[in-house]
Amino acid sequence: MGRPRSFDMEAVLARAVPVFREHGYDGASIDHLREATGLTSGSLYKAFKDKRHVFSAAFSHYVKDRRQQLAQRLGGALTGRERIAETLRFYLESASGTEGRQGCLVLASLIEATTLDDPLRDALREALDGNRTAILTSLRDGQRDGSIRGDLAVEPCADLLLSLLQGLRAVGKLHDPADHAALVATALKMLD
Amino acid sequence: MGRPRSFDMEAVLARAVPVFREHGYDGASIDHLREATGLTSGSLYKAFKDKRHVFSAAFSHYVKDRRQQLAQRLGGALTGRERIAETLRFYLESASGTEGRQGCLVLASLIEATTLDDPLRDALREALDGNRTAILTSLRDGQRDGSIRGDLAVEPCADLLLSLLQGLRAVGKLHDPADHAALVATALKMLD
DNA sequence: TGACATAGGAAACGGTCGTTTCCTATATTG
DNA sequence: CAATATAGGAAACGACCGTTTCCTATGTCA
Structure with a gap:
């Protein structure tokens, strides 16, 4: 009971996310969040205990949203190899234009990892592990469906792809990636 | 003339670098720098006009130092392919342990790129372009010395390696990279 | 419909931010 | 050796930081 909230929590988080993507946790001020939301x-x-909790909620919102977007794009891709290719294309597009300039919240948090407290660092670890597991699953699916060689060392391949995807977002803060098709083709050679 | 400086400028910059590596430009406070230096x-x-100039000098110091370290390691590597491999090993080691946790100043600046002013962003662009050019040179040298296929598309390959190296530093903020040899072997398949 | 629990919002809190001021100390130069 | 230009360092500056307080508004429930 009591007076109900007059704003949509989901919408507020969606507006808070870009602030943290641009400034990181430490660099984002309450004033920035006030303006954006x-x-x-x-x-x-009233809605959040403190800035840390705003960030935590925004982080979860961002990760969930990105997962959904990627899952949607992966819906049509049949083979494991094609899912890896589509994931690369997804990140290349995310690393371009205003989206690329705004940056990735996971990457931004990664840079601040040493200054974050344990629960936040755990959430970050989970998000990253989730990405790695998704890549690993696609690789193993690819081996099963014949689109990826059965004797490929999938673990180092997944590690490398995970780093590559984050690196694309990093460089995308400054430059748009050129020639997506050529980049995907070259990266996929790691699977041969 | 006048009273001379009682401290070594180089040493002060060397002590300032870790502060910016850990906290970034915005997150590093004068108090942090005071403690470290x-x-x-x-x-x-007295020594610097403002915090921006401390950062600018520290950034240059870091980039120069990293270039020297890498150049030293590349001294023995004869073929272009081996130079790429050694560069990968250099970054894998840098991404490990306390060095990995402390992070890369170029990467940290990349994340803050949108909030930096034009001269700083230009310095960052130069540093990154320098890395890319070095990779490209090694690739072309490799084609000349026969260690890399002559019909390899070197441009996308250089872009990919550049992103990969930055990505390794990013993930290295949280996890040590495992099995360096396997990672290098897998990455080098992009050159085949 | 009146009591109440919570939301909304202005204002102010102490602390820290980057930076400046001002005074003293000291090496250099004529 | 006196004059001077700069370094060293303590203290204070206004601005902004995250957060709290306090008062009003408004929905819910008995």
Whole structure:
């Protein structure tokens, strides 16, 4: 009971995410969040315990949203190899234009990893492990469906692809990646 | 003329670098720098115009130092292919342990790229372009010495390797890379 | 419909930010 | 050796940081 919230929590988080993507956890100020969300700082502190909790919720929202977007794009891709290729294309597009300039929240958090507390670092680890597991699954599926050689060392391959995807987002903060098709083709040679 | 400086500028920069590597430009406070360098904030402002100039000098120092370290390791590697392999090993080691946890200043700056001013962003671009050019040179040398196929598309390959190297540093903030040899072997397949 | 629990929002909190001021110390130069 | 230009360093600056307080508004429930 009591007076109900006049704003949509989901929408506020969606507006908070770009702030953290651009400034990181430490660099994002309550004033930035106030501007982006339209809430007063008082209301922010009614809805969240503190800045840390805003970040935590925004981080979860971002990871969930990215997972959904990727899952949707992977829906049509049949073979494991094609799923890896589509994942690469997804990241190449995310690393381009305004999206690329805004940056990846996972990557931004990674850079701040040493200054984050344990629960946040665990959430970050989970997000990254999730990405790695997804890649690994696609690789193993590819081996099963014949699109990837059966004797490929999938573990180092997954590690490498995980780093490559994050690296694309990093360089994408400055430059748009050129010639997506050639980049995908070259990267896929790691699977041969 | 006048009273000469009582500290070594080079040494102060070497002590300032880890502060920026850990906290980034925005996150590094004058107090952090004061602690790390042993200088009072007044002396810092005597030696540098402002925090931006401390960062600029520290950034140059870091890039120069990294270039030298890599050049030294590349001294013995004869073929272009071996130079690429050695570069990968260099980054894998840099991404490990306390060095990996401390992070790469280029990568940290990349994340903050959108909030940096034009001159700093230009310096960052130069550093990154330098890395890319070095990779490209090794690839072309490899084609000349026969260690890399002559019909390899070197441009996308260089882009990919550049992103991969940065990505290794990113993930290295959280996890040590495992099985360096397998990772190098897998990455080198992009050159086949 | 009146009591109440919570939201909304302005204002202020102490702390830290980057930076400047001001005074003293000291090596260099004529 | 006196004059001077700069370094060293303590203290203070206004601005902004994350957070809290306090008062009003408004929905819910008995």
